[in-house]
Amino acid sequence: MIPDPQHYYLYSAYILTWAIHGTYLFILARKAKRVRKEIERLKRSG
Amino acid sequence: MKHGFTVLAVITAVLLSFALYTALVMAPVEQTMGNVYRIFYYHVPSAIVAFGLFFINFGASLVYLIRRNTKADMLALVCAEVGVVFCTVNLITGSIWARPVWGIWWTWDMRLTLTLVLWLIYVSYLVLRRFSTSSQTALLAAVLAIFGALDVPLVYFSIWFFRTQHPSPVMGGGGSLDPHMGYALLLNFVAFAFLAWLVCWTRYRLEVAQRAVHEAEAMQSLMEGAR
Numbered sequence: 333m334i335p336d337p338q339h340y341y342l343y344s345a346y347i348l349t350w351a352i353h354g355t356y357l358f359i360l361a362r363k364a365k366r367v368r369k370e371i372e373r374l375k376r377s378g
Numbered sequence: 379m380k381h382g383f384t385v386l387a388v389i390t391a392v393l394l395s396f397a398l399y400t401a402l403v404m405a406p407v408e409q410t411m412g413n414v415y416r417i418f419y420y421h422v423p424s425a426i427v428a429f430g431l432f433f434i435n436f437g438a439s440l441v442y443l444i445r446r447n448t449k450a451d452m453l454a455l456v457c458a459e460v461g462v463v464f465c466t467v468n469l470i471t472g473s474i475w476a477r478p479v480w481g482i483w484w485t486w487d488m489r490l491t492l493t494l495v496l497w498l499i500y501v502s503y504l505v506l507r508r509f510s511t512s513s514q515t516a517l518l519a520a521v522l523a524i525f526g527a528l529d530v531p532l533v534y535f536s537i538w539f540f541r542t543q544h545p546s547p548v549m550g551g552g553g554s555l556d557p558h559m560g561y562a563l564l565l566n567f568v569a570f571a572f573l574a575w576l577v578c579w580t581r582y583r584l585e586v587a588q589r590a591v592h593e594a595e596a597m598q599s600l601m602e603g604a605r
Contacts, residue, residue, distance in 0.1 A: 338414040338478055345417040345474040346398075349424070349467050356463045357577070364584050370591045377598065 383579060390572040397562070397569035405562040414478050421471040423567040424464045425493075427574045429530050431461030432500065436527035439520035451516045452589070454523060456581045458503050460574055465497045480543065488540040492533045499526040 401419035
């Protein structure tokens, strides 16, 4: 079966959409981790 | 609060999964474009959600300019950031759709150019928020947001005001849409709106925590300086 070339564009668009949202959520998770660490540090230092 | 967040996350996941199924499987094939038209189930909702978020950013910026309300400032920042993410998706999916349909990735068409300008304005807004150390940053950003918001109706109405290559809206633009396609589009819009709500909520909580940490650090260094 010859794959429809249109499917490449379709799947690329869908995959890129989720890659963009995933990257943003990953950045947010990293930021949240950093903030949690800073809160812990502040708590320890009183 | 935490319980509400979990419920929202579950609803969003279910909606997104079902919306993906309707977009790829349930919606019928378009006669002229074939399956590639299905990109519009992500392209159009992303644009509407981005415009909605920029509109909230505009309202929150106005409130900040009038009342100097910190919560409004945080809401404006959060909506601009999440709006830029959705606007990026809109630009990229549009470009991927254009390649097989128009034969080009990009053209300096009025709607495309104005959308790119809109994206650049809000990226500038975020760069200003991120790197400016002035005490007037929030004020400057609020003013920039007002100008940015002026571009939103220009993008939307550019199809009527100018000769453009971009397709007219199927709803409210004189076109008609198969009911199954309309259902899939609506469902994807609702799912994306829920995703935006969830992400904005997460980002807002993070912003509150970040500001609290900065305040605590400032207090700590003040107390250390006083000793």
